[in-house]
Amino acid sequence: MAEITRISPSILAADFARLGEDVADVCKRGIDYLHIDVMDGAFVPNISFGSAVMKSLLGYSTVPFDVHLMIEDPDRYIDDFVTENTEFITVHYEACSDLRHTLKHIHDAGVKAGVSIKPGTSPGVLEPYLKDIDLVLVMSVEPGFGGQKFMDNSLPKISYYADLKKEYGFNYLIEVDGGVGAKNAHIVKKAGVEVIVAGSAVFKVEDRSAAIAAIKGL
16 A cells, blocks of 8 residues: 655645644644645745745744745754754755755754755756755745645656665655646656645635545545
8 A cells, every 4th residue: 555645735825814723724634744835936936925924833833844945055054953853945946056055054953855846947957966855855846835736747846756765775855846736736646756745635624624635645
């Protein structure tokens, strides 16, 4: 039997007027992580929120934070997102002037380090760093906005990282973010995805429990 895929719902799709309640609700329904999308209006053309919003959820979330920094020069803010509940901090390859230094910064803070690549970035750019990466995040939409359509050209990238992981025994998890829901989750799983980020497909449906179970393959 295939391993059940983990799910990391993005709070971008939650109701910010009742964010704590929304987070507590999905935590009771079988999620594995809570995806925290941080956008600065510079690296991506949108602004979301900072560490204060994430920290306000510490009393509501019963699952670890999966922080995705879509910001320029992420080293400036890494320490702000380190809490007892932070498991991953993911930065963008395209936003780091010295990725090896940034990975060390995250690890020195006691957190697992993730790296994401945009749809137009070749997957091969991460090869020199894979032994030091705990999470590879493949963007299957252009980062910056929720609710976009899944881009099929992300599938070969997912398979690329899955093949390298198997061949060399790397320990990173493979995550996908953008346009994935119950109807197409099986496609990314087949390519090798282990963690699915889902926003609207979880927070904006009537039966969240059914949606989460369908995405995870239960």
